[in-house]
Amino acid sequence: MTDRDLHALSEQDQARLARAVMRRQASLSLRVASVFVVLVLGVPLVNYLKPDLANTPVLDFTATWLFLGVLIYPITVLLSFYFVGASNRIEASCADWRKTLAEERDR
């Protein structure tokens, strides 16, 4: 059983494997999160520093209202869609843990 094999791994190898899996997932999560954070935290800043730009009329809305009231939802969904796909690919690539471990040893 893989389970028993993993438990039998040396503590050092367990640490290596955990680090390898986490590093891949974390870098993906942080990448997606940073796009989102820049978008969301950028909106108040634009509103504050460039009010004319934020309040430009677009289709009866103001630009900032259109973004926050409507557009942000599909944007967030697209980000999550990308994340779920990429995250599953990472998991698939980590499923062969012996290979992952070997790669991590070589680093």
Place this chain on the structure above:
Amino acid sequence: MSGFAWIPVLCVALMTAATILLGVYATRKAKTASDFFVAGRSVSVFWNASAISGEYLSAASFMGIAGLLMKNGYDALWYPVCYATGYLFLLLFIAGPLRRFGAYTIPDFAEGRFDSPGFRKVAVTFVLFIGFFYTMPQMKGAGLTMGEILNWPYWAGIVLVGVVITFNVAFGGMKGITFVQAFQYWAKLFAISAPIFVLANVYGGYGTNLAANAGKTEGTARDLVGSKIEGPRTAIVATTRDESATDPASTPRIARDTPITIKGADAYPANVLAFSRAGKTRLEFPEGAVIDKIFANALLKADQLREPYEEGIAPGLRGLEVGDRVFVPKGGVLEVSPYSSHRPDGLELHGPRAARIEFKEKTTAILKAGSFAPNAPPDLTWLRPFGPLSSKHGYPLLYTYSLIIALICGTAGLPHILVRFYTNPDGRAAKRTTLWVMVMLGVFYVFPPVWGTMGRNILPSLYAINKTDAVVIRLPTILKSPLLGQILSGITSAGAFAAFMSTFSGLLVSMSGALAHDIYGKILRPKSSAGSRLVAFKVAAILIGAVSMGLGMLVESFDITLMVGWAFAIAACSYFPLLLLGAWWKGLTKVGAAGGMLIGGLLSLSAIVSTMLIDKKVIHLEVSPLVRSLLEQPAIWGVPLSVGLMVVLSKLTPGLVPADIHLKMLRLHAPEELGLSKNYIDH
């Protein structure tokens, strides 16, 4: 009203009956402990996502956001945006690891991750804490809605919702409510969207009604009002050149004579009428009135209040003096005009201003057609960022950022939402479910702001009576056809009921689960059988249901959104750092986690409670506007404080890092194929 007032009652009754029947139907399938606690971990991604969305869309989402947006404009958009996008953080950092770890509740996670049964107790306290805080606004919503559509007393709606849901949860557990909540998501989506399309046909759509605030009134309700007004629109010089056509101080006008009831001084600030700077407002008092206080400075910033000229007589209030108590005779009419202040040397100050009055007792009045709506923020203030919500203490950017942090991090730390992730078969399904939840929430959250925007133009009398929270119930009733109006109002009333019921179900399951599974099963009787834990779950559900109803009766005078804000801020400063660091930093120890969670959570709780006490004038404390902003929106310091404490305290106690930490981290992050996942609850 009309002869069709029974329709909303029928709709609510049907929604309640459907909830009970679906619950009973699903209950017959719920047999094992696993069914009760985590719906047998067998719910498909689509239904689970519907159920999570159904559970999440509470009274605050269904009624509160529309009301808050109507009241405050642009700033209130942050609520739906963060409620929905908070799930992205949950998805990126928490959903997968938490499900894989195989614990059922956050207390399970706390114990399993730190090998500390003691920490479980701390975590359980917070489940109950946040749960009760989140329950209170649901109860208030139930009481308010039944009062609105049926004139029931406040407590009656609470008892109805409380009893029905407690019954469902006690008999069906998690499996019983999963189907109900999934059904309720679709009911809510229909109820928030369908009436909008009918109303937009008559009164113009989203964009048209928004543009009315920038001076383009064609095709909106305001256009219709404009033709009825006696005399010309008050001419006010525009502030900027490119907006010469727009009066920046304008507010919506009342279309027809509208009877209103204003509360007495004990309900402060609901006894206040702040008049528009844009033009005349006329109020008729058929029964007379006692005006307690007159302020001539309502629309000025706080730092200008102390200037001496405001103690003088406000010329716009003919015959009334500032500071006097005024008696209006029966049938008397009060006409309030904007006025200009003059310095002793005759120079005009600040341009036109407006007055504000406070009533002594509950008063009925008729708001005359053509009046500018009292208590409504001016058009451009409402339409643009940094309006009354974020600017009230003078630090709009700080306030906005702190609000965003509280809502996003809070979403990722709500215990009744997190429990739901354990109903996924595996970590991969947990991620797919979260993706679907974001689609479902995104579609829903586009609509409440449309209600608020249309309500501002069509039903501005709600501002005067401080009932913007009821806009989704009231708005359809103004349609020319009373039958159609009551049908649509019935649909939204039923949607609102679905909202309280589904969120309260979720809270009740997670709190009863905490009591039965964590306190009874793990702390009091570790050797108890699955059967006796099931009994404990049912007893706990009835107990907590009763306590929730009691608490709900106490909070009639609190704002729904305010109370939800408490729950989010506490969750953001306690559970969110625990889950984030617990899943990603192997150096976190139980002392660090518990310390950060307790200190961060309790400090932000005290900050919020203190602002509430200051607002209600229970304690008198002079604090600077900066401190006031930070107390009211504590997340901007609370979350970093909590995270920082966790790191520092963990570094001080390195010996407490569990021995098998690497295996634990593997279990959190390694794919299911490695076979490390372990279920705490056996089938």
